[in-house]
Structure formats: structure tokens, C-alpha cells
Amino acid sequence: MDVMTAVLTRRSEHTLRAPAPDDEEFAYLLRGASLAPDHGRLRPWRWILLRSDERAELGLRIAEETGADAAATEALRAKYQRAPLSAALVFVPRAHRIPEWEQLAAASCVAHALMLLLHAREYGSIWRTGQLATSPGVGRFLGLRGPERLLGVLDIGTPETGTAQRRRIPDDVSATITRFEELSSHRPESTPATGDG
Numbered sequence: 552m553d554v555m556t557a558v559l560t561r562r563s564e565h566t567l568r569a570p571a572p573d574d575e576e577f578a579y580l581l582r583g584a585s586l587a588p589d590h591g592r593l594r595p596w597r598w599i600l601l602r603s604d605e606r607a608e609l610g611l612r613i614a615e616e617t618g619a620d621a622a623a624t625e626a627l628r629a630k631y632q633r634a635p636l637s638a639a640l641v642f643v644p645r646a647h648r649i650p651e652w653e654q655l656a657a658a659s660c661v662a663h664a665l666m667l668l669l670h671a672r673e674y675g676s677i678w679r680t681g682q683l684a685t686s687p688g689v690g691r692f693l694g695l696r697g698p699e700r701l702l703g704v705l706d707i708g709t710p711e712t713g714t715a716q717r718r719r720i721p722d723d724v725s726a727t728i729t730r731f732e733e734l735s736s737h738r739p740e741s742t743p744a745t746g747d748g
């Protein structure tokens with residue numbers, strides 16, 4: 552699959568079944584994704600893979616925190632078992648002259664590269680955040696340390712409908728592009744030099 556096709560046909564997949572990549576295949580794909588732009592090559596991220604019952608724990612931690620009743624707890628438990636693999640993306644900011652926002656951008660780039668590589672292998676994925684990303688209980692469960700921050704999980708598996716070339720027509724985003732020469736006519740006049748300087 553060429554890159555443009557991958558970009559045009561990837562979708563966030565809400566319904567994911569087995570199989571998902573095993574640990575070895577995930578590591579292989581991540582190795583490729585790790586070549587995404589990364590100022591300073593700081594690799595400010597790490598991943599925690601959750602499978603089977605481990606995923607349910609995410610929902611249970613949120614249920615504990617929100618005081619969910621039995622039915623809501625069960626719903627949360629099921630919610631976080633939707634996909635065969637949940638790959639938690641942990642942002643690991645490095646103490647470095649490269650500002651933190653650039654490191655966060657690098658972590659986002661690696662996630663997108665990974666999603667495209669998964670898609671090219673006919674896996675589906677969706678980046679999920681919500682309560683999960685801000686829950687202190689989930690952070691403790693995942694063993695986050697110091698300044699680390701959970702950026703969410705990539706749910707990964709095989710899309711129910713297959714990845715059959717659901718090519719999309721991209722929106723017209725030309726209005727977001729300005730040619731510099733168009734800007735210049737609106738620039739304020741430079742103040743003429745006065746006085747005897």
C-alpha cells in the first residue's frame with residue numbers, strides 16, 4: 552500500500568476483533584514508527600501493552616474513582632475490553648533544551664506513524680483518551696513515574712468490516728493555506744523614518 556492510499560483509507564476503527572499483532576509484531580511495527588520526526592531524537596515515549604483481563608482493570612480503576620454502581624462498573628469493565636490489544640502511550644518528557652511541546656509533538660507523530668503501519672497490514676486502530684487519560688488510578692495501575700503522562704491508548708485489532716479500501720474524499724482545506732504574497736498587501740505600512748536621525 553502506498554503512503555497516500557494508507558492515509559486516505561485509514562479510519563479510526565471502533566469495532567476490533569482478534570487477531571491483533573503479537574508482542575513481536577508490535578515491536579517490529581513500533582521500530583518502524585520510531586523513525587517519525589523527533590527533534591533531538593529524544594524518544595519521549597514508551598508503550599505498555601495490555602491484553603485479556605489486564606484491559607478490564609482500566610475500566611475498574613475508573614469505576615472505583617467515579618463511584619460507579621454495579622451496572623456502571625460492568626459497563627466500564629466491558630468498555631475497556633473492546634479490542635484484543637490496548638497499547639497505552641506514555642509520554643516521557645525528557646529534561647532537555649528541546650521544549651516539552653516539541654516532545655509531545657514527537658510522541659503524537661510516532662502514534663500516527665504506528666497507526667498507518669498497522670493499517671497497511673490490515674489491522675485497525677483507534678486512539679482513545681477520555682477518562683482513561685486523566686485517571687490517577689489508571690496512571691498508578693500502569694506504573695507511571697514522575698512527569699510521565701498517559702496520552703491514551705491505541706486500541707488495536709482486526710476491523711470487523713475489513714480494511715477494504717474505504718477511500719475517503721478529503722475535505723477541501725485550501726482555505727487553511729495562505730500564500731505569503733497575499734499577506735503582504737495587508738501588512739501595515741512601515742513607519743517612514745522621520746527626524747534627523
Ligand SMILES: Cc1cc2nc3c(=O)[nH]c(=O)nc-3n(C[C@H](O)[C@H](O)[C@H](O)COP(=O)(O)O)c2cc1C
Pocket residue numbers: 561562563564677678679680681703
Ligand atoms: C489525541 C486523540 C484522542 C482521541 N480520543 C478519542 C476518544 O477518546 N474516543 C474516540 O472515539 N476517538 C478518539 N480519537 C479519534 C478521533 O475521534 C478520530 O481520529 C476522528 O474522529 C477522525 O476519524 P478518523 O480517525 O476515522 O479519520 C482520538 C484521536 C486523537 C488524535
